[in-house]
Amino acid sequence: MTSSPNGEHGGEQGSADRVRLDVRAALRxxxxxxxxxxxFGVGVSAVxxxxxxxxxxxxxxxxxxFPAILLASLTLVAKEEGLRRARDDARGAALGTLGLLAFAVVAAVLLPHHSAWLALGAxxxxxxxxxxxxxxxxRAVGHGGDERGPKR
Structure with missing residues (x-):
């Protein structure tokens, strides 16, 4: 999959939905x-x-x-890769937050009664x-498709 500077993806339409991790991107x-x-992180922590x-x-x-790093990340992504990509990243952060809420609930319920390894693993x-x-x-109900660019 390729990505243009404005956040539009080339290639097949389905490839834009692929979740991937590029560790080398952090080094670049x-x-x-x-x-x-x-x-940003230090500032929010100090406050x-x-x-x-x-x-x-x-x-x-x-x-x-408060997601201090998210603000800085979205600003940089919007500047360098376009608003579409920043909006996609913000949507992903919101979905991850739902998962984090589930983490907190499961941990709060299990930690008092089970080992830390079991509770944190669950x-x-x-x-x-x-x-x-x-x-x-x-994706099934059609949200998020606006992040894909035109088919080429």
């Missing part, structure tokens, strides 16, 4: 982009620490759930299953 990422993402000290750990902890499985099912469901 410009240092400036890494620094921007790091700065969470200040809020924790001022008002309490519950309120500060809630801020740590919670991780729940995260994967819920995230992928949510992705499949959205």
């Amino acid at each position: 990422m410009p240092r400036k982009d890494l620094l921007i993402r790091f700065a 969470a620490a200040i809020v924790s000290a001022a008002v309490g750990p519950f309120q500060g902890g809630a801020l740590l759930a 919670a991780t499985a729940a995260w994967v299953v819920v995230s992928l099912l949510a992705y499949g469901l959205l």
